[in-house]
Amino acid sequence: MPPILELRGITKRFPGVLANDHIDLTLNQGEIHALLGENGAGKSTLMNVLYGLYHPDEGEILVRGNPIRMTGPRDAIAQGIGMVHQHFMLIPVFTVTENVMLGDESITNGVVLDRKKVAREIRELSTKYGLEVNPDLYIKDLSVGVQQRVEIIKLLYRKADILILDEPTAVLTPQEADDLFQVLRNLKARGNSIIFITHKLREVLELADRITVLRLGKVVGSADPQSATSAELARMMVGRSVILSVDKEPAQPKAVTLAVQDLVVRDERQNIAVNGVSFQVHAGEVLGIAGVQGNGQTELAQALTGLRKVESGQVTILGEDTTHANPRKISELRVAHVPEDRQADGLVLNFPVEDNLVLNEYYRPPFAKGIVMNFDAIQTAAEERVREFDVRTPSIFVNAGNLSGGNQQKVIVAREFSRDIALLIASQPTRGLDVGSIEYIHKRIIEKRDAGVAVLLVSNELDEIMSLSDRVAVMFKGEIIDTVNAAETTKEALGLLMAGVHEPGASPQPQTPNAQAETLDEIA
């Protein structure tokens, strides 16, 4: 029996980039095949080729042994191929039913949409596969985990039996991820075949039947999850040995640098996003803010850095009240900010790298004298920073927008870390970055901590929080529901807190520092 899906010699070129270089891949009926690789390794390109969104320059696709030609998603859907995209393809103001039926609508009386019939089918699918969802609710009212179930139901409604999931766990809590894995095993047991794209090693080892590793657009190897180890897989992905855990000494906390008291912040829709939050960050420690995306962390970081209006409460940095201070005032108090949205808030994409490297200091000597810029000084500093922080760019005159995500982030880190700072506020500092860049940025953050900087780390990645933080505050629905010592907690305990489950009596199982280090390699 031929494999249900076979890719032969798929090659896809973009201007200046060879995204896929003669990739061969097979998927057997009823298996979960993990596609592992760093960002930019070509995983998503390959899957977009398979889903008909890109046309390959070379190579062929065989479904159930028959070569097929795809001109768009419609052809892929017709072949039983379905894809859950990394960024969900759901329409927030539509109901679950409307989202599921879109493009493949049931019709009565010749023209009228048959919402009832589709809702009934959704209920059937949801019982059959354990994907609990109410078809009449609007997507905007659903949690991310439920939205993902809707995405999977969309595929099953279209009778897809080859399922592609692109980085499906990036937005989930650990518990939601476990639920997802259960659903995927269930799907597999019913004969569906699944391609699972990820860069998280733990997930691959836990879930996959086979592993294929991509690097720089090429298949660099495959592995058997029964015998492979995290270290081996990481080496295959990156092409060199990677130190997966962060080496750090216990923190030496000193005076309070940042004090937040009863902070209340509203979001764009005037809803309360941060609801009476209080905490302190000491010099020489990392306070991690954990939480599922959308629980107020974004607004908290924006309020602290002066990018968002504070409704009530007080923020004190180094003894100065900065509750209503503007960003420049805060920056001049020696506060560095690595913003969550690096392209919108961290860089001016249409400016060259050299200008981006001095955005926080361009108006001060040595970069300016009065209203006159000193371009020589800016160039010298930029060259130096690019060298020191290993920013891979053809030159400092290239626009920041042309760099890869990892290098853009390095530009920001270089700018923010290159001056004397007392407080570092880092939001999602490694989101979307590859293992190598993550390793580098983590090392830099710990260096700053050891140099006596107070660090506030906001991250949705639990692994990142666990490996960098000395203390962890968990945000849920705008409030800090608990603050725990990082060395004395577990991922599971934090996961429960992130889901809003808080049992004051139940203290988490303390772990030895060694056991702690074990979990750290999941950064990859």
Added chain:
Amino acid sequence: MFGMVATSVAHKTADFAQRRRWIVGGVIVVVGLLALWFFAIQVPADELSKYRFSGGGDAVQLPVVELPTAATNWILSLLLIGFGVYHLVRGLTNSAVLFGVIAFLLLAIFLTWSIRGASLNLTGLMESTLIRSIPFLLGALSGIMCERSGIINIAIEGMMLTAAFVSVIVGALTGNLWIALVAGVLSGALIAGVHAVFSIQFKVDQIISGTVINIFAVGLTNFLNLRWLTTNQELNNSGVFAKVPIPFLADIPVLGTILFNQIALVYIALILMFAVNFLLYKTRWGLRTRAVGEHPKAADTLGVNVFKIRYVNVILAGMLAALGGAFLTLGSVGRFDKLMTNGRGFIALAAMIFGNWNPFGSFGASLLFGFMDSLQLKLQILTSVIPSEILLMAPYLATMIVLAGVVGRVRPPAAEGIPYEKQ
């Protein structure tokens, strides 16, 4: 501790709402007092305001309602003040009710004062309100079709103007109003096609594309009007559609006059309103249109052809706007005057926004603007106190007030104005 914080937050929010209530309530009371002073106390006690409900030629003559101006406005003003006090003390949560009651009372006071010593045919006012709202409705439907698929349409004005021009000339040449109508509609489709190619194919900024079309339509119609129509007056006379009374229904007093004794275009526009609503919310095409306007990429990954949906919707939108333009000539005066749309396309746009991109809501807004438009005409005849130039501004003032009040409460389609790029 968190409980305490939460209470203080709730307290703060309540504070804010209460302050707002006091301000709004206070303003209502002050306005009520002003109305009392100017429109009741200052009016001589023996003056009368007469409201009529039947025209001179109507078969059934309804009695004329004679009201003492001062006494009526005393009562209405006191009602307004009482309403403001009630809001101050108890607070009304439904802002639509609040807005509606205030608007109604103020209008009634103002109208009663304006017609003191004279009479006003209310049925006639309602009829002309409906007629004058039709171009707004058709323009708003055009905006809805276009913008629901994600393409901003500020070219409604230009489409209307072009269609008004084309339909007059074709009407004069062929002598057939229906052919003239079809020609006008096709000209709208053509202009919309240009907008579609600009904004979908070449990804030109949609506001700029729309503005260019508006300027182009003004320039072209002015030029052709000057070169041809002023010298060949016979070309600028299409004739107008005759009224089509609907049997039996047209004989109902008041309602029949307003609704069932109109030209065919009025019926067509009202049917189109239901049709667009049905299309948007009940059909496959509508679901896909809204999906494309909200999240085109999601639609694309499900095999929906984003470009096709947008092209068709923009061109249909052009046809709807063109109907509104042809209504201004074939439906009312039968001749073209330069710049005769006079900003109606933009008021239609405001009606669309006010109606939250919904056909029925937009019709409500169109009626409001149509009412201001016809009221302004009646008052010009009735009063000499307010200069007619000020009265002429009424529809535009109403637009501004409405938009200022409604902004932030409506939600445009999420992908509006963003050209879709396939990867």
